[in-house]
Amino acid sequence: MLVVRVVPVGRARLVGAAVRRRLVPALTGSAPTASILTTPARCNSQLAADAHRRRHKNVITGPDAVALRLHRGHLVVQHPRWPVDDAFFSLAWLRDHCRCRHCYDNSTFQRKTDVRQLSSVGNPLHFNVNSTGTVLEIIWHDGHQSEYSMRWLWENSYVGARHREQRQSRLWQRCLWDGRRTSAEDLTSVVYDSFMTTEEGVRRLMKGFLTHGAAVVTGVAPTPAATQAVVERVGVVQHTMFGGVWEFTADGRHADTAYGRDELLPHTDGTYYSEPPGVQVFHCLAHHGHGGETTLVDGFAALNSLHQADPAAYELLSRVPCAGEYRDPSRRLHMVGDGPVIAHRAGAEPTPDSLLRLRFNPYDRAAARRGEPAEVEAFYGAYGRLTELLWDARRRLRLKLRPGTVILIDNWRVLHGRASFTGRRHMCGAYMARSDVLSRARSVGLLI
Ligand SMILES: C[N+](C)(C)CCCC[C@H](N)C(=O)O
Ligand SMILES: O=C(O)CCC(=O)C(=O)O
Ligand SMILES: [Fe+2]
Structure with missing residues (x-):
């Protein structure tokens, strides 16, 4: 029995579900030289210390649970297969990386969005992980809907950067x-x-x-x-x-x-x-x-x-x-x-x-x-x-x-x-x- 738990924070309306779930395949990642990642990664570790303290109050963790919560402009993901305690995804980053057909052209691999809109990304109305723990769903404050594959998030975000570097160094x-x-x-x-x-x-x-x-x-x-x-x-x-x-x-x-x-x-x-x-x-x-x-x-x-x-x-x-x-x-x-x-x-x-x-x-x-x-x-x-x-x-x-x-x-x-x-x-x-x-x-x- 695997449990997907979502911890409510602030005004957000959240959905929790106890469901059967297949194991998320082992995830590893690696990053080339991404200078853009330097600042968020640093910021990530500051926030991590803060959140580590709160986690024990707010969340009942289990070995197989994907837990989500909001924290100061971030969606915090606890993923049983990720070798990090708390993965801090900036909400602006998540909205920027929406891969729906309005935001991204999957045939040319080009973005269609305007980065100026990211400064006003508010807390989502709703966020959830699907029953198999593989897809993150978000409904944003303006009603826009995004879906992210968990694997894609790990492989493409600054959260997995250090692990991508390790994988790279093995190649x-x-x-x-x-x-x-x-x-x-x-x-x-x-x-x-x-x-x-x-x-x-x-x-x-x-x-x-x-x-x-x-x-x-x-x-x-x-x-x-x-x-x-x-x-x-x-x-x-x-x-x-x-x-x-x-x-x-x-x-x-x-x-x-x-x-x-x-x-x-x-x-x-x-x-x-x-x-x-x-x-x-x-x-x-x-x-x-x-x-x-x-x-x-x-x-x-x-x-x-x-x-x-x-x-x-x-x-x-x-x-x-x-x-x-x-x-x-x-x-x-x-x-x-x-x-x-x-x-x-x-x-x-x-x-x-x-x-x-x-x-x-x-x-x-x-x-x-x-x-x-x-x-x-x-x-x-x-x-x-x-x-x-x-x-x-x-x-x-x-x-x-x-x-x-x-x-x-x-x-x-x-x-x-x-x-x-x-x-x-x-x-x-x-x-x-x-x-x-x-x-x-x-x-x-x-x-x-
Ligand atoms: C085209 N080929 C390689 C034969 C000659 C290039 C000229 C070499 C020049 N001194 C340099 O160092 O760029
Ligand atoms: O003659 C050579 O082997 C190399 C000469 C050289 O430095 C060059 O062509 O760039
Ligand atoms: Fe030369």
Whole structure:
């Protein structure tokens, strides 16, 4: 026998029912990085302490009961399968998340409501859980009716955020590396056929990419078309002034050292864009000569070291602008991209736990026209310290790209470089926008 109890509070007219009920399936959840959730979650814990005291007065709890009550603009849910004592749902949040056809278009997955109306959400006239404990029903003060699946509430609200994070961390976790303990063979490598024909192949590649910031597809035909097929399996080709799927040799075709044969120390590309490309793809189609090995450096691992060794330098590089620049007067190009060297997720503390992006290309660094005069010297000190870490050869992975091997590099985290070379070296590749790649990772269940 399972009991759904509703505890009356204030003016609300409530319905209680003693009913038979199937067990609500075990619920787990997890959340990505939702800055918007920070405030309500904090507020939730304050309210929780308050309500904990009241609960023992007002509610007779049983192991199988779903209990509801109102408390200061919140609907408080006690759910036997939820690993929280009291789940505080803001009434404004609930009304905002009504999924009825007037509020939400379930075929386009778009909202139809006006958020300005949420400031006047009053106590509901009525609220109830259905007999199986799976659906919450609310009749609002203006007569509007909403129904919520309990599972949906757990999986989509700030209430289950911490548990969603835990579930997320079981799917994959960022693994920081350096060249002392990691080699190129440790990067995830997926064979072209399984990558192109199975979702499991895509999932394996994406998991490796998210974990290490780089992953490899082997057995690819050494052509731009096959390289494009790899790109389009996990994202979209991002067009830039270098083209869509670009090819390059040491022919100086663009005003950039990439089109030469000198050594390039590790850097991220596109520091001159307002948003640098999220992913860099390389495929060496042919090389007849010596040298030209690719180097990779885990920028986030180096930032962790910087944060430990010199927190002031880390803080400065997270705050002050450092512009990148790309100029080619023959094409009337003058790109300038501004932004700090270190960027964090919106709304999060600026520490290595919430790293979003490293922007680092000393070759493309523009004239420094902004910044506090008093901080100029400190900036050079901090940028120099970071450069020492990032260009420490012990951090590098080295690999010789060969025809057939396509590498995807997280250009917001992992730096790439190349050794100088002789002979004819024919490369191709593409940039991809981060949003497209993360969308694909979500489609194979790696981001929730
Ligand atoms: C297109 N391709 C990758 C070959 C060259 C890109 C130019 C590299 C430039 N210095 C940067 O760091 O963005
Ligand atoms: O030649 C290479 O392997 C890479 C050069 C480079 O840094 C680039 O194209 O972005
Ligand atoms: Fe580059």
